[in-house]
Amino acid sequence: MPSRTIRVAAGVVIAVTALSYSVGDLDPRLPTALSAGFAAGTGCLTFAAARSLTRALRRGEARNGRMCGELNRLGRRVGSLESSGEVRHAECLRSLTRTTQLVEVGLDRVGGQCRSLEREIGRSYAQLEAFTDLRALITPRAPLPALRGWAASPDVLRMMTGWILRTRPKTIVECGSGSSSVWLGYVAERTGATVVALEHEPRYAEASRDLVRAHGLSDVVEVRDAPLLPWEEGQESYLWYDREALDGIEDIGLVFVDGPPGATGPAARYPALPLLLPRCSEQVAFFLDDAAREDDKAVSDRWVLRFPDVVRTEHPAEKGLDVFVRGGV
C-alpha cells in the first residue's frame, strides 16, 4: 500500500513538472518545491512503511514463536502418547501371555477331564454289558440290590457266574456278604448249589439276610455271623472270620474273596486261601476282588509263592481281579 501511494505521488509531481515546462508560465520554483515535497512525502511514507513492516515482522515472529511453542507441546504430547502407548502395548502383551497360559492350563484340565470321562464311559459300558448278561440269566423276585461301589461289580459277578455254570460247584463261599449274596444266590439256585456268606458285621449280616429273604433265596444262601478273630501263620498274625463259622462247609468249588475289608488290618484277605483250601473240592477257583489295591496285590503275590499248585490269572476288571484255580478246566 505505501508503494502505491509513493507511485501516485511521484506521478503527480512528474505530471505537474512536465506541465509547468510545457506551459512555461509557471513559477520556475514550483517543480523544485514539488520535488522537495515529494521527497519529504516519500520519506514519511517510507518511514511509515518501514514501521508497519517492522510491526508485521514482530507479529510474524510472535506468531512463529507461538507456533514453535505449540509444535513443541505437540511434540511432547506425541512423545508421551508414544511412550504411554508402548507401556499399554507391553501391558497388553503381558495380559495376552497370561491369558494364553491360563487358556492352555484350562485346555489341559478339560483334556484330562475328557480323557477320564472317556475312561469312565468305557468302564460304565463294560459294566453295563456284564450287567445285561447277568440279568438275562436271572428272573428276580424283588428289586435287585445295587452293584459297584462297596458291592461287587457286574464284571466280577459275570466271571464267577461263568465259572459256576461251567463247573457246577456244590458249595460257594463268600467272604463278605451283601448284594453279591443275592446275585450269586440266583445263579446257585439255577445250578443247585448252596452259598455260605461269612459276615463279621452283625448289622450287615442281618441286612444281607433280609435281602436274601426278600428274594426267596433263604434255602440257597446262608449268611453266617463270623466275628473277626486272630489267626497266626509263622510270625504273622491276622484278623479273620471265626473258624467256627466254617463248620460243616465242604466241597467248595468257588470262593469269592471280598472281605474282610482292608480297613480291618494289613493283608486282611490272606488267610482265605490257607484256611479254606483244605475244605475245597479238587477243582476250585478263588476270585480275589479288588486285586488292583496294593494290599490285595501283596496278598495275591504271597498266595502265588505259598501255593504253587494253584494257578493265578490276572483280569482287568473294574477293581482288579485275580483268579486262583486248582484243577483247572
Ligand SMILES: C[S@@+](CC[C@H](N)C(=O)[O-])C[C@H]1O[C@@H](n2cnc3c(N)ncnc32)[C@H](O)[C@@H]1O
Ligand atoms: C467289599 S463289601 C462287599 C460285600 C459283598 N461281597 C458284595 O459284593 O455285596 C464287604 C463288606 O461290606 C459290608 N456291607 C455289607 N452290606 C453293606 C451295605 N449295604 N452297605 C455298606 N457296606 C455293606 C459288609 O461288612 C461286607 O463284609
